[in-house]
Amino acid sequence: MRPLFHPPLEHITIEAVLHALSDPVRVAIYAQIVASSCSQSCSKFLKVKQKAIPKSTLSRHFKALREAGLIQSERRGVEMHNISRCPELNNRFPGLIPAILNAYHVQMKSKMPAGNAAKRKPARRAK
Amino acid sequence: MRPLFHPPLEHITIEAVLHALSDPVRVAIYAQIVASSCSQSCSKFLKVKQKAIPKSTLSRHFKALREAGLIQSERRGVEMHNISRCPELNNRFPGLIPAILNAYHVQMKSKMPAGNAAKRKPARRAK
DNA sequence: TCGATAGTTCTACTATTTGGAACTATGCAA
DNA sequence: TTGCATAGTTCCAAATAGTAGAACTATCGA
Structure with missing residues (x-):
């Protein structure tokens, strides 16, 4: 299996x-990873906000977070351990991640009328 | 011509x-709009960082910024006047925009080796 | 070695983005 | 007025990016 790519801090x-x-799913996953004290496996997120996420899609979401430099992933046995690179990132872009997470929580608290935070409809597959 | 849509603050x-x-072009445009004291027309940005932007693409970039709630656009005669909604936005998401702009400037100052800040290659058109 | 679990890759399909051409709206000069 | 230049939008076809089911890989524990 291909080794996991993590960009060095200065390339982020x-x-x-x-x-x-x-992406609404990714920001929700990231917020939860940052909030939790211990590392999170990918499969913890097979449901995000009452919505089932196919595991292939989930895998790509984690890859996106990893390759953007937001999380550090490590294979441990059969599962993956993900932690945020928040402290590091805060060094390169001071205040950025806290401000984004704060904005995310502000928005969550204001409980949009009918979950209209999604940026777009997902691709629909033909049967 | 269709009236310009601006989302109300609480829907942003x-x-x-x-x-x-x-998007690297949009964040560059937005940073410049925020930095300038007077309103900016779209066509001021037909070149962004030495790169020519087709005006149809530019038009869509301004629409994206407008509909995300980042800028306020007003038609004045033949041209459009664009100003940032920064103060308003800072009320909804405190500190978000300053942190993003700061990160953008940090990155610009560190002058990436060969302009590799683009998130992806643009679509190439068949001849 | 088998089976279960966790995650990745392949693949076909859908959605979004792009940029040239055509179009619309306004201003200005004759 | 008409004619035309300027500024920006919309239409269209092509390209890129994202989705999810199926098949696959890797590891663990009987």
Whole structure:
């Protein structure tokens, strides 16, 4: 299996970080990883906000977070342990991650009328 | 011509804001609009960082910024006047925009080796 | 060695983005 | 007025990116 790629701190771009967190599922996953004290496996997120996420999609979401430099993933036995690279990132872009997470929580608290936070509809597959 | 849509403050989502600013051209345009004291027309940006931007693409970039709630656009005669909604936005998501702009400037100052900040290659058109 | 579990890759399909061409709206000069 | 230049939008086709089911790989524990 291909080794996991993690960008070095100085190659992390603001565009990649914002892109990774502009997806409602990914920002929810990331917020939970940051909030938890211990590392999180991918499969903890097979449901995100009452919505089932196919595991292939979940895998790609984690890859996106990892390659944007937001999380550090490590294979431990059969599962993956994910932790945030928050302290490191805060060194490169001071205050960025806290501000984004704060904004995310502000939005969650204001409980949008009918879950209209999604940026777009997911691709639908033909049967 | 269709009237310009501007989302009310409370409908602005963190996902839409991050998505709008995850494009290297849009974040550059937005940074310049925020930095300038007077309103900017779209056509001021037909070149962004030495790169020519087709005006149809530029038009869509401004629409994206507008509909994400980042800028306020007003038609004045033949041109459009664009100003940032920064103060308003800072009320909904405190510290978010300053942190993003700061990160953008940090990255610009560190002058990446060969302009590799782009999130992806642009679509190439067949001849 | 078998089976279960966790995650990745392949693949076909859908959604979004791009940029040239055509179009719309406004201003200005004759 | 008409004519035309300027500024921006919309249409269209092509390209890129994202989705999820199926098949696959890797590890663990009987």
